Amino acid sequence: MYSLARSLLFRLDAETAHGVTLKGLDMAGRLGLAGRLGGGRVADPVELMGLRFPNRVGLAAGLDKNADHLDALGALGFGFVEVGTVTPRPQEGNPRPRLFRLPEAGAIINRMGFNNAGVDHLVARVRASRYTGVVGINIGKNLTTPVEQAVDDYLTCLHKVHGHAHYITVNISSPNTPGLRNLQFGEHLDALLGALREESRRLDQQTGRRVPLAVKIAPDMSTEEVGLVARSLDANGIDAVIATNTTVSREAVAGLAHGDEQGGLSGRPVFEPSNMVIGELRRRLPDMPIIGVGGIDSGEAAVAKVAAGADLVQLYSGFIYRGPGLVGECARALKARFADH
Numbered sequence: 001m002y003s004l005a006r007s008l009l010f011r012l013d014a015e016t017a018h019g020v021t022l023k024g025l026d027m028a029g030r031l032g033l034a035g036r037l038g039g040g041r042v043a044d045p046v047e048l049m050g051l052r053f054p055n056r057v058g059l060a061a062g063l064d065k066n067a068d069h070l071d072a073l074g075a076l077g078f079g080f081v082e083v084g085t086v087t088p089r090p091q092e093g094n095p096r097p098r099l100f101r102l103p104e105a106g107a108i109i110n111r112m113g114f115n116n117a118g119v120d121h122l123v124a125r126v127r128a129s130r131y132t133g134v135v136g137i138n139i140g141k142n143l144t145t146p147v148e149q150a151v152d153d154y155l156t157c158l159h160k161v162h163g164h165a166h167y168i169t170v171n172i173s174s175p176n177t178p179g180l181r182n183l184q185f186g187e188h189l190d191a192l193l194g195a196l197r198e199e200s201r202r203l204d205q206q207t208g209r210r211v212p213l214a215v216k217i218a219p220d221m222s223t224e225e226v227g228l229v230a231r232s233l234d235a236n237g238i239d240a241v242i243a244t245n246t247t248v249s250r251e252a253v254a255g256l257a258h259g260d261e262q263g264g265l266s267g268r269p270v271f272e273p274s275n276m277v278i279g280e281l282r283r284r285l286p287d288m289p290i291i292g293v294g295g296i297d298s299g300e301a302a303v304a305k306v307a308a309g310a311d312l313v314q315l316y317s318g319f320i321y322r323g324p325g326l327v328g329e330c331a332r333a334l335k336a337r338f339a340d341h
């Protein structure tokens with residue numbers, strides 16, 4: 001069914017198709033049909049970061065930036081849904097077109113630029129939703145906030161989302177907000193993570209509810225750079241790492257239509273680079289929960305992500321190309337893989 005819908009949707013420009021799909025999913029959710037689209041809910045519970053995940057397959061950040069579609073997405077059978085990236089104030093993002101499909105490569109290039117309705121809107125939507133599963137809230141900074149003051153934006157978001165998230169993701173790896181990725185390196189990283197850790201511990205104590213902090217990183221890093229990030233995550237008591245975001249490399253799509261668009265490349269071309277980062281993180285941080293994301297487009301790819309070192313996985317581009325059936329396919333493949341071990 002999705003292949004028919006897809007052939008119609010792929011005639012629209014990518015961002016319009018995205019909006020139409022989410023509206024369709026909302027409708028399917030209201031009619032109680034979303035569960036069937038996802039290929040059946042898979043029960044494969046796992047405890048990580050002090051949370052109980054109903055299965056190992058989550059939705060990656062950026063598909064539901066404002067938590068406007070949480071009920072419908074949750075009903076597809078994901079073990080967890082990450083909403084955002086959200087910023088303190090609403091912002092429009094980059095001018096359109098800013099989202100491009102590269103079907104020959106199973107890839108997407110986006111330069112959305114954190115278009116979102118602001119953290120207050122997102123929190124209201126999470127509160128209004130009936131979804132009872134695990135919700136991650138992914139936070140970032142506004143474009144107009146200077147990078148030197150980025151920590152203030154992350155702290156503002158942390159305060160506002162703490163009471164409504166099961167875990168919070170610190171996104172320092174989008175290539176579409178100038179300077180953001182510099183926060184992954186050197187003293188910037190320790191300063192940011194130290195401040196966020198301290199404040200989240202204070203909020204945990206104040207509320208009596210511990211909300212784990214995850215950090216999302218880019219695939220475009222040398223082994224040494226991954227090592228430095230790993231050390232900082234460990235030193236600052238971060239609970240989990242999400243690897244990876246999109247890549248700025250264009251090697252895999254050179255010569256393809258849209259292959260030279262600016263932005264972050266996702267889908268199949270980022271599968272191997274993200275697995276390399278995951279492998280290096282696992283080597284350096286044997287006990288840290290790793291959420292693996294990048295290029296998963298089949299059950300086998302989900303299993304390979306776990307073999308690279310991930311504990312949980314997330315989907316984005318594969319979900320666009322393969323449709324909601326991919327959720328159940330990956331969850332079943334991972335359940336079988338863990339039953340074998």
Ligand SMILES: Cc1cc2nc3c(=O)[nH]c(=O)nc-3n(C[C@H](O)[C@H](O)[C@H](O)COP(=O)(O)O)c2cc1C
Pocket residue numbers: 060061062063065084085099108110112114138171174216244245246266267268270293294295296314315316317318
């Ligand atoms: C259109 C689009 C928008 C995205 N927006 C965000 C975002 O707001 N925050 C974020 O952390 N990652 C964002 N991502 C990155 C994905 O969450 C994911 O890390 C990346 O696409 C690699 O996974 P994939 O190959 O399965 O797509 C976005 C990806 C796409 C394609």
